[in-house]
Amino acid sequence: MQRLILDVKADVEGGTSLHEALAKHPLYFDDLFVNLWKRASMPVPSNHSWTRSQPTRKNRGPEEEGEEGAVLPGGVLVVAVIVTVVLLLFVIPQFESLYKGFGADLPAFTQAVINISKFLQHNGIFMAIALGLAYTPSSISRSAPRPCANSSTGCRSRFRSSGPS
Secondary structure, three states, X not given: OHHHHXXXXXXXXXXXXXXXXXXXXXXXXXXXXXXXXXXXXXXXXXOOOOOOOOOOHHHXXXXXXXXXXXXXXXXXXXXXXXXXXXXXXXXXXXHHHHHHOOOOOOOHHHHHHHHHHHHHHHHHHHHHHHHHHHHHHHHHHHHOOOOOOOOOOOOHHHHOOXXXX
8 A cells, every 4th residue: 555655646746647646556546536536637617607697707797706606505505404404304203213212321412413303393394484584685685686787887887997898
């Protein structure tokens, strides 16, 4: 193993890319692993967007620059919350009934997860309503038209730089 690491290190120090150095050892690194490193080292185009319906970077105002990067993490967060809620509502109660059959005391962390599951089962609807009400005003204010949205120059006139536009 030490020899393998030293060989890969020597190849990388000699100017070979990491994925090429790993590919020289197919017994230890399969094609999937090598291709993952190859893709990770590729540059991402600056005009890449997650949705095609967004305007191009040239046509967007300065206030829209940060919105593109928030789409994917927001989606991941929503999926993670949904999966966690499903686990707490449906899977954990099954484990609880299994643990009751053992008749032994549960570890503190396991008992805490079961207590969170019970709390969510009894109060989850109220929490969902509260979150829905808390989210509604912010979504309404975000959908309101921006002050410069209808002007022919957009907001660029307020943010004019010294160079040509």
